[in-house]
Amino acid sequence: MRRCAIAALILAASLPLTACSGSDNKDSSKDAKPKAAGKTSFDCDDPNGDQAAWVEHCADEKPAPAEQSSTGLAFGKTYTWPDGLKVSVVDAREVTKFGEYDSTPDPGETGFRVELKLTNTGKAAAKLDDLSLIVEGATNGGEAATTTYETGSDPLEGRLAPGMTVTKNDDSVLGTKYGKKIVVTVQRSSENFDLEFPEFSGTIQ
Template sequence: MYARSALITVAILATTLTACAGADHQQGKAERATAGAPSPSKSPDCGPDSTLSQSDWIDQCASATPTDKQPDTELAVGDTFAYNDGAKVTITSIRRLTAFGEWDDRPDANQTGYRVTWTILNGTKKPLDMDQWSESEQGATNGGEVTTLSVDKGSRSMTGRIAPGQTGTFTNESALDKTNGTTIVITMTRMDASADLLAEDPHWTGAIK
């Protein structure tokens, strides 16, 4: 009995410490693209002082569930992740690849080729070394792996440095098996001195257009 109680106590402490660590390690905040988004419908008055009749309250409130705030690291295409030091990353588009150069890789017949485009704004006071940043992708439907394509036409590799106050635009070209759908998850990882390696990396989820 005492052994089981001790194990339960340890488990509770571990969970608490993990939660605290997650709360303490945040690389930045989400800046969501809300322009043009439909206005949310008015929520029913479900509070203790509601003026709804009992039948109306049951109809409108009994099955209502509060909307959880989306984590800052879970974003959509068009959203921006603003790092604590002033750097900002925006995934601007996920487009189907339709134009190739003579020597460019092409997706197989059972794959969808696409290009991810993003911008990085250096809002810090120091140059950003792009060799300390990386972008990765995977299928969002069932976690399918993507195949990297070597494409020169229209491509802009994430290399070099971005001066303070300047913006860089970069791309990555890949292919996803059609059996894995057309929605992907993009992860941006930062590994320079300003990065918090214990914090969650930002992720963008979107469909290939």
């Protein structure tokens, strides 16, 4: 009788171990979640990237809204209009080489060229003809007169397709008495009269 009781206790103690070992062998692969397919990366800021790929990957991207100032921008800073056209004044340099038919600056005047960088991050082509510059002296007044110097001229003309970046330039002449510190205002004609005209400050080099 004593031997039967001991055998029963041993049998009872072994049952939970058997149940636990059975649960450990459960196929965990059924609970594994499929991995999400990796998203193809594309550099939306690469000016040399493929245009069709840019439109596919980047045209619908909406940057987080952020306030931006249209005044007090230094040369090299960027302003973005609501349709995605970005503009920055790269620099302003004195012109010393003139073409055969150029009107050279008079004594007491400085001829110079303003270089602009433009990037279209929008969905539609941007008309560069809609852009124009006003250049003013930033020290003691004065406004530059518009001119064109043939050598290296690349004026604001044509259209800029989505995803493309170009560098254009605009020529002016300013009286030397007004110094070399200038403010460049980039105007843009549009049916939207609420567009801001960004102002960039710098020095003629």
